[in-house]
Amino acid sequence: MATRGVLAQLLAAWQDQSGQPVMMESVGGVDAAKRVQAGEAMDLVVLASDAIDKLVNAGSVVAGSRVDLVHSGVAVAVRAGQPHPDISSEQGVRDAVLKATSIGYSTGPSGTALLKLFDGWGIAADIAPRLVQAPAGVPVGALVAKGEVELGFQQLSELMHRPGIDVVGPLPPEIQITTTFSAGVCAASTRAGEVRALLAFLASPQSAQAKQSHGMDPA
Numbered sequence: 001m002a003t004r005g006v007l008a009q010l011l012a013a014w015q016d017q018s019g020q021p022v023m024m025e026s027v028g029g030v031d032a033a034k035r036v037q038a039g040e041a042m043d044l045v046v047l048a049s050d051a052i053d054k055l056v057n058a059g060s061v062v063a064g065s066r067v068d069l070v071h072s073g074v075a076v077a078v079r080a081g082q083p084h085p086d087i088s089s090e091q092g093v094r095d096a097v098l099k100a101t102s103i104g105y106s107t108g109p110s111g112t113a114l115l116k117l118f119d120g121w122g123i124a125a126d127i128a129p130r131l132v133q134a135p136a137g138v139p140v141g142a143l144v145a146k147g148e149v150e151l152g153f154q155q156l157s158e159l160m161h162r163p164g165i166d167v168v169g170p171l172p173p174e175i176q177i178t179t180t181f182s183a184g185v186c187a188a189s190t191r192a193g194e195v196r197a198l199l200a201f202l203a204s205p206q207s208a209q210a211k212q213s214h215g216m217d218p219a
Contacts, residue, residue: 001026001027001028001029001108001137001139001158002072002108002154002155002157002158002179002181003046003069003070003072003157003181003216004024004026005157005161005214006070006157006210006211006213006214006216007024007026007046007202008024009210009213009214010201010202010207010210011024013207013210014198014201014202017201018197018198018201020194020198022198027137028107028108028136028137029047029048029051029107029108029109030107030136031136031137032045032047033045033047033051033054033055036055036060036061036186036188037055037058037060039060039187039188040188041188042186042188042189043185043186043189043191043194043195044183044184044185044186044189044195044198044199045061045183045184045186046069046181046182046183047181047182048108048109048179048180048181048182049066049068049179049180049181049182050109051109052066052182052183052184053066055184056184059187060186060187060188061184061185061186061187062184062185062186062187062189062192065184065185065192065196065199066182066183066184067182067183067184067199067200067202067203068180068181068182068203068219069181069182069183069202069203069207069211069218069219070180070181070211070216070217070218070219071178071179071180071216071217071218071219072155072156072157072178072179072180072181072215072216072217073155073156073170073171073176073177073178073179073215074110074113074114074153074154074155074156074170074171074176074177074178075153075154075155075156075159075160075167075168075169075170075171075215076093076096076151076152076153076167076168076169076170076171077140077141077144077151077152077153077154077159077162077165077166077167077168078144078150078151078152078165078166078168079144079145079147079150079164079165079166080145080163080164080165080166081166082150082166084166084168085099085100085151085168087168087169087171087172088169088172089172089174090172090174090175092172093171093172093175094121094123096151097118097123097127097151098123098126098127100130100150100151101130101150102130102131102132102148102149102150102151103127103130103131103132103149103150103151103152103153104132104133104134104140104143104144104148104149104151104152104153104154105131105132105133105134105140105152105153105154106133106134106139106140106153106154106155106158107133107134107135107136108155108179109179110153110154110155110177110179111133111153113177114153114177115131117175117177132148132149134154139154139158139159139162140152140153140154140158140159141154141158141159141162141164141165142162144164144165145162145163145164145165146164152165153171155179155215156170156215156216157214157215157216159215160214160215180219181216181219182219183199183202185199203218203219205218
């Protein structure tokens with residue numbers, strides 16, 4: 001889900017350039033991996049790099065076809081108009097988490113890493129009753145906008161264009177959670193050559209500006 005905005009922009013550019021239509025479906029990462037592994041007819045899949053590697057090992061994505069596309073970091077958000085906590089340091093983020101009445105996180109790899117961070121701080125048990133995991137496919141920002149969580153953590157790309165919230169900023173460098181999103185050719189594809197041409201475009205220097213405009217860095 002974190003890459004849907006930038007992929008939509010890049011795929012539109014590819015269609016204009018190549019004349020080849022591309023259909024994209026955005027679903028949660030767990031669901032996407034299950035569908036690819038089940039052999040559903042797809043040409044290309046974009047997921048966190050470790051998920052792509054698992055699909056390669058399972059024979060569901062063609063070995064050697066993985067292409068890293070973007071590096072995506074986590075940001076913090078509050079409901080629009082609410083006070084912004086100081087998240088300029090690790091201690092500031094920890095204090096903000098401890099003070100928050102509810103903390104939202106995602107089902108994706110960034111959510112897993114966030115829970116490990118809380119555990120490393122020794123506060124996991126204390127804040128457990130206040131943790132709210134967004135359902136698969138539901139952006140944390142949507143919960144923040146509705147007032148269902150006070151403090152939300154998710155990929156910057158999923159927060160930065162969402163109405164009803166304020167992005168406080170990215171996590172500080174010392175605790176930043178970076179996910180590399182990659183693409184691979186699905187084993188079920190019958191158009192491997194065309195897919196590889198698309199992958200080359202998605203990883204090319206001309207895609208960099210679109211990636212940066214969505215809060216991501218080219219891989």
